[in-house]
Amino acid sequence: MNENQYPIEIAWTDLEAIVGSDNIWPACSRDMVDNLQPEKVIAPADAHEIAKVLQYCSSADLAIIPRGGGTKLGWGNRPQKANLILSTERLNRVMEHAWGDMTATVEAGCTIASLQQELKEHGQRLAADPLWPDRTTVGGLLATADNGTLRLRYGGIRDLVLGVEVALPDGNVIKAGGKVVKNVAGYDLTKLVIGSLGTLGVITRATFRLHPIPAATATYCTLLSNTSEATQIVLAILDSQLVYTGLQVRADNPHQISVDVRFEGILESLQDQAAKLNKVAGGAPFVQGSSEVWKARQELFSHAEHSVMCKCSVLPAQIGMLCEAIFSRAQSAAVSSIVVAQATGVAEVRLNAARVLSAVEVLNGLRAELGHLDGTLVIQQCPPAVKEALDVWGAVKDALPLMQQIKGKFDPARTLNPGRFVGAI
Amino acid sequence: MDSHLISEFRSIVGDAGLVTAPEQLRTYECDGLTLFRVVPELVLLPASSEEMQAIVKICYRERIPFVARGSGTGLSGGALPVKAGVVIGVSRMNRILDIDVPNARVVVEPGVTNSAVTAAVSGSGYFYAPDPSSQIVCTVAGNVAENSGGAHCFKYGVTTTYILGLEVVLSDGSLVHLGASTMDYPGYDLVGAFVGSEGTFGIVTKITLRIIKKAECIQTLMAAFNSSSEAGGAVSSIIASGMFPAAMEIMDRLALEAAEAAVHASYPDCQALLLVELDGSTREVELLMEQVGPICTSCGAWELRLAKSEAERIAVWKGRKAAFAAVGRISPNYLVQDGVIPRTALPRVLGEIDRLSAEAGLRVANVFHAGDGNLHPLVLYDRRIEGQEQRAMTLAEEILRLCVEAGGSITGEHGIGEEKKHFMPVMFSAADLDAMQRLRTAFDPYDLCNPTKMFPGTDFQYQRPIAYEPHPIEVAGLAQRY
Numbered sequence: 050m051n052e053n054q055y056p057i058e059i060a061w062t063d064l065e066a067i068v069g070s071d072n073i074w075p076a077c078s079r080d081m082v083d084n085l086q087p088e089k090v091i092a093p094a095d096a097h098e099i100a101k102v103l104q105y106c107s108s109a110d111l112a113i114i115p116r117g118g119g120t121k122l123g124w125g126n127r128p129q130k131a132n133l134i135l136s137t138e139r140l141n142r143v144m145e146h147a148w149g150d151m152t153a154t155v156e157a158g159c160t161i162a163s164l165q166q167e168l169k170e171h172g173q174r175l176a177a178d179p180l181w182p183d184r185t186t187v188g189g190l191l192a193t194a195d196n197g198t199l200r201l202r203y204g205g206i207r208d209l210v211l212g213v214e215v216a217l218p219d220g221n222v223i224k225a226g227g228k229v230v231k232n233v234a235g236y237d238l239t240k241l242v243i244g245s246l247g248t249l250g251v252i253t254r255a256t257f258r259l260h261p262i263p264a265a266t267a268t269y270c271t272l273l274s275n276t277s278e279a280t281q282i283v284l285a286i287l288d289s290q291l292v293y294t295g296l297q298v299r300a301d302n303p304h305q306i307s308v309d310v311r312f313e314g315i316l317e318s319l320q321d322q323a324a325k326l327n328k329v330a331g332g333a334p335f336v337q338g339s340s341e342v343w344k345a346r347q348e349l350f351s352h353a354e355h356s357v358m359c360k361c362s363v364l365p366a367q368i369g370m371l372c373e374a375i376f377s378r379a380q381s382a383a384v385s386s387i388v389v390a391q392a393t394g395v396a397e398v399r400l401n402a403a404r405v406l407s408a409v410e411v412l413n414g415l416r417a418e419l420g421h422l423d424g425t426l427v428i429q430q431c432p433p434a435v436k437e438a439l440d441v442w443g444a445v446k447d448a449l450p451l452m453q454q455i456k457g458k459f460d461p462a463r464t465l466n467p468g469r470f471v472g473a474i
Numbered sequence: 475m476d477s478h479l480i481s482e483f484r485s486i487v488g489d490a491g492l493v494t495a496p497e498q499l500r501t502y503e504c505d506g507l508t509l510f511r512v513v514p515e516l517v518l519l520p521a522s523s524e525e526m527q528a529i530v531k532i533c534y535r536e537r538i539p540f541v542a543r544g545s546g547t548g549l550s551g552g553a554l555p556v557k558a559g560v561v562i563g564v565s566r567m568n569r570i571l572d573i574d575v576p577n578a579r580v581v582v583e584p585g586v587t588n589s590a591v592t593a594a595v596s597g598s599g600y601f602y603a604p605d606p607s608s609q610i611v612c613t614v615a616g617n618v619a620e621n622s623g624g625a626h627c628f629k630y631g632v633t634t635t636y637i638l639g640l641e642v643v644l645s646d647g648s649l650v651h652l653g654a655s656t657m658d659y660p661g662y663d664l665v666g667a668f669v670g671s672e673g674t675f676g677i678v679t680k681i682t683l684r685i686i687k688k689a690e691c692i693q694t695l696m697a698a699f700n701s702s703s704e705a706g707g708a709v710s711s712i713i714a715s716g717m718f719p720a721a722m723e724i725m726d727r728l729a730l731e732a733a734e735a736a737v738h739a740s741y742p743d744c745q746a747l748l749l750v751e752l753d754g755s756t757r758e759v760e761l762l763m764e765q766v767g768p769i770c771t772s773c774g775a776w777e778l779r780l781a782k783s784e785a786e787r788i789a790v791w792k793g794r795k796a797a798f799a800a801v802g803r804i805s806p807n808y809l810v811q812d813g814v815i816p817r818t819a820l821p822r823v824l825g826e827i828d829r830l831s832a833e834a835g836l837r838v839a840n841v842f843h844a845g846d847g848n849l850h851p852l853v854l855y856d857r858r859i860e861g862q863e864q865r866a867m868t869l870a871e872e873i874l875r876l877c878v879e880a881g882g883s884i885t886g887e888h889g890i891g892e893e894k895k896h897f898m899p900v901m902f903s904a905a906d907l908d909a910m911q912r913l914r915t916a917f918d919p920y921d922l923c924n925p926t927k928m929f930p931g932t933d934f935q936y937q938r939p940i941a942y943e944p945h946p947i948e949v950a951g952l953a954q955r956y
């Protein structure tokens with residue numbers, strides 16, 4: 050429906066009737082998404098109000114951008130349309146911390162930091178270290194499936210969520226999964242919505258599986274002069290029986306590469322692990338480092354408004370090769386680059402380019418090169434001009450039609466984040 | 475089935491890939507849930523992805539429903555043939571295609587067995603973590619379809635954690651690649667959605683999975699208690715102390731009796747036995763194990779035994795695995811369920827099960843993954859006694875309801891299949907089920923892939939839980955279930 054048939058004012062009044070007039074207000078420039086100015090911000094009280102808003106907007110042909118902390122609104126392609134920002138700010142409670150069961154149920158608008166704070170009272174944590182924990186909400190974390198350095202040991206966010214509640218564009222609120230750590234009843238819709246960038250429904254609540262906070266933590270680092278040596282060390286540690294909870298490679302040039310290892314557990318065992326680490330690593334001496342190195346990923350993303358941030362995914366044994374490819378392509382395009390790679394093979398890269406075209410050249414070249422390795426490159430954050438030059442997700446092989454089918458089944462009117470996800474879903 | 479169609483199928487899979495003889499078809503009439511039986515019209519055993527695509531295209535054209543089958547060890551009727559349909563077995567697609575130890579990746583065809591994966595990488599010190607006790611026989615494709623677990627998934631997670639990429643033939647015969655060998659393939663997590671879909675989304679023809687390194691040290695402690703509730707309390711205390719054991723299992727008196735009768739594991743003579751396994755670095759395991767004992771004692775354990783050698787440790791597990799099937803030695807018939815509850819509800823739910831069992835006048839043996847809260851209550855009865863089977867079924871259903879009321883699930887690893895589909899509305903609302911159906915129709919718009927399973931109202935009649943009969947592989951002593 051367009052405005053001729055349906056005066057937009059009527060829609061605002063109708064939406065006011067759902068959420069109350071205090072909970073819908075005009076959007077301002079800070080609410081822009083990729084230079085697109087939404088008209089209103091709406092903040093429903095609960096899952097049912099969200100579902101009603103979605104249903105209404107579906108039938109009124111209004112597009113919705115769900116928003117948690119707003120830290121990753123720039124991720125994805127530029128939305129094709131954005132009438133409303135739907136904020137989850139009023140859904141911010143930790144509903145339950147069943148510490149005896151090591152699970153917690155949290156509303157989508159709760160930030161990761163406040164969740165962790167609450168869990169800490171019983172010596173537990175969500176074993177995830179995503180970006181911007183102070184502002185990132187549970188909903189935003191799930192929608193983007195942002196994974197940090199703990200993933201190597203504890204699995205990704207997909208492995209830590211036991212169940213979700215989701216408001217769907219058809220007006221229903223559904224639950225998927227549950228509160229127990231083992232559950233194979235029905236399809237795993239939880240996995241489907243995690244990482245779906247809010248294109249299928251709005252996550253309103255999640256239940257997490259938790260872990261104990263380790264008694265002690267220790268970090269060890271070594272500096273190497275070439276990428277293949279760094280790869281060798283990473284592979285040797287992966288192939289060892291060391292119980293690391295982090296293994297990371299950092300570099301901004303091909304001749305100075307840091308490898309960081311983190312151990313967590315009881316103090317006595319950490320000392321034992323440190324001694325063994327130096328045997329496993331062969332020649333490269335690891336020295337005790339600061340836990341600050343685990344913030345490298347966050348630092349990469351901070352104050353990066355003018356940079357291009359991308360995620361490259363390769364096999365662990367290809368990390369060195371990836372670094373070489375990045376540095377050589379960046380150098381020849383006069384672009385500076387920093388890489389922070391986890392031993393899972395997922396590397397985050399920051400490119401600082403004076404000209405958009407140079408960045409695009411590097412990205413296109415890298416993407417093609419990774420394609421030959423079964424690897425992928427996804428742009429996470431970048432100036433709008435970069436998005437005009439390329440698709441941030443890259444081509445999705447033969448599974449795209451299936452993804453489009455799924456989108457069509459859950460959000461046929463394309464109310465949610467239209468165009469932002471793969472294949473402009 | 476039409477003879478032209480049969481020759482068309484034959485021209486694709488050859489004689490070796492076609493089963494038509496009635497007595498051979500009977501082999502495929504059921505899975506591990508032996509009381510549901512449907513003789514298929516035809517069984518096809520393709521030898522490659524191309525053959526798979528070609529036969530599925532014919533099924534699509536003719537709108538013939540098909541059911542994929544691994545080794546047929548499923549316990550919920552997932553591989554049960556459907557009327558007027560064909561069964562497509564993956565037993566001839568059983569090659570390990572690639573082993574990449576440095577990257578901890580293995581690529582297999584669907585018919586490779588679970589333990590063949592571990593066998594292929596154990597020389598390098600690795601293993602494939604999900605360990606269903608049917609692992610010698612069941613296939614990786616079956617594991618993917620059921621999202622199978624095992625005793626060690628408390629710490630290590632179930633199948634879905636280990637699957638990175640899938641090659642799938644969809645119901646129209648098209649071939650799609652979900653995920654990749656690298657992580658974070660862009661788009662919806664279709665691997666995550668596919669795992670656990672019980673054969674209703676398509677047929678898996680290739681699987682890329684992740685293996686992990688064996689721990690430096692593994693120790694197993696047995697603790698004897700006067701009741702399962704006390705043992706359950708110890709499980710909670712161990713967790714509250716901040717430890718994360720690799721496995722925590724409880725066997726009650728009846729299960730212990732059965733295990734003893736079968737394998738003479740020489741367990742302590744007690745009302746409930748708790749097994750706690752720790753793994754990790756030697757130093758850490760040794761230090762933590764020193765704490766586990768006193769925790770158990772403070773919760774009422776009156777005897778502690780640490781397996782002294784690797785051989786002894788293996789014997790402890792053997793008894794544990796035997797317990798389930800061995801119940802056949804102390805009762806002519808039994809039903810098995812695999813409900814899950816939040817761990818803290820263990821003492822209360824176990825008490826309730828005792829009460830229900832007394833009310834029904836039937837014994838219930840309990841062997842369970844206590845760390846996960848995954849119960850395996852075995853309802854013992856004698857079919858020859860008028861009315862007992864009916865009472866046993868009612869009791870089994872009441873136990874599942876208890877699990878749901880306690881905030882749990884009706885199945886932790888065996889799946890819904892044909893068996894529990896009428897129970898789905900107890901756990902899920904109409905809207906929840908509708909959302910699942912949408913996903914299903916996105917994959918399989920014509921309802922050809924293992925139709926009639928998993929959802930209530932998709933079949934002829936209301937089905938009730940069915941008495942357990944030993945699976946042929948159990949009888950053969952190849953596996954025990956737990």
Ligand SMILES: Cc1cc2nc3c(=O)[nH]c(=O)nc-3n(C[C@H](O)[C@H](O)[C@H](O)COP(=O)(O)OP(=O)(O)OC[C@H]3O[C@@H](n4cnc5c(N)ncnc54)[C@H](O)[C@@H]3O)c2cc1C
Pocket residue numbers: 505506541542543544545546547548549551552553564584605606607608611612613614615616617618619620621622623624625672673674676677678679887888924945948953954955956
């Ligand atoms: C003695 C015994 C012990 C057991 N112990 C455990 C245990 O500890 N933990 C546990 O989780 N389970 C256990 N099980 C259950 C069973 O072994 C698992 O569910 C197993 O994963 C089934 O594998 P299968 O190859 O036998 O599959 P099947 O029984 O042949 O099929 C299972 C499902 O998978 C589907 N399927 C098969 N192949 C494909 C394919 N290529 N593509 C798509 N779908 C396919 C079928 O349609 C069916 O729905 C046990 C069973 C027995 C008999």
